[in-house]
Amino acid sequence: MISVEEHLARILASIPAPTITERALNSSAGRVLAADVASRFPVPHFDNSGMDGYAVHHADAKVGATLRVVADIPAGSADDPRIGAGEAARIMTGAAVPSDADAIVPLEHTTEGTRVRANAPETITITEEPRPHAHIRRAGEDAPAGSIAVPSGTVLGPWQLSSIASAGHERIPVFARPRVAVISTGSELVSPSATPRRGQIPESNSVLLAAAVTEAGAEVEWTTTVADDNEALAAALVAPAVDAIILTGGASVGAFDVVKAVLNGVGSIEFTSVAMQPGKPQGFGLTPSGIPVFCLPGNPVSVAVSFEMFVRPALRRLAGFLDIERPRRTVPAGVGWKARADRMQVMPAIIVDDTVRPATHGGSGSHLVMSLAQATALALVPADVSQVNAGDLVTVMEIR
Structure with a gap:
């Protein structure tokens, strides 16, 4: 087996540069x-008023001074009226400040108060003196x-x-957002709305992956479900017109592992065992035309974990994101649980009162799909730990 870090490093080293x-x-x-x-x-592009009010000479704007209003300047006006001694111009917020003015007196600091007039008054009287350059937003500020x-x-x-x-x-x-194809394999798969016969299960992986791909910043170009048939899978892979392909199921050592049978050795695609539970069987590589192909296990929890650990960082790299991994932090375990001593345990978990605990009482089995609905994080337990005790510090990857 290779480590999680080794498998991810190989993937990221192979991912093409993002497209602009x-x-x-x-x-x-x-x-x-x-x-x-x-x-x-x-x-701003030009000096403009930060208030509805009057453009004035600061030296004229003393309390009790009466100024003659000689112009009216709405926002968008190109006018630059002359303002002489003892004069003012009514001005609206965002309008260009006249070159002769060096302060704005807000409406409420005049005898006009906040009265709304269609036309400017003939005169105003100052009730509060402005600071020099008051309420003028300077060009380039x-x-x-x-x-x-x-x-x-x-x-x-x-x-x-x-x-x-x-x-x-x-x-x-x-x-550009990478375009992704999702292929679920398995003769046991039926649509979620069907009534499964003995041996059949609802197909949920494409639903999981389509949502996960979109959340990662990529686009789902198409999805399909293929039975355990080599020719059918090979036909689905012809001219995919996408930037990445994700397959689920058929990546292990079973007699009907169609994905491995069809893709192993194609381009740089190879299958390996990763020291991770769940999600040990993994495949990855580029097709002869350079399209990244991710071959994930078939159990839904394994799919979810594999996507978070390997596919999501790669898709975000393809989409140009600088932060390609989920945030991680260390919190104490709220309860104890068993782990595998020979591989990293990646367990759907919940954070309660700033402690972490499994999202289900059933452990980290890859078949425990219902735990995904409650999980808000993945607990990452190192490969050399076989028992997590309450209070032990655990690294968690926050999902939401």
């Missing part, structure tokens, strides 16, 4: 920026022209996209 594409801002949320985005101009608005590698959320728009860009370079 150009997209509109409105369709880039959740993607990773592929290059620094610099501001095309200063932000937020960022000078040419400064980096959002750096490469940033995951684009609403705030980042707003910053890029403010920097003067509508289309940006981002890493």
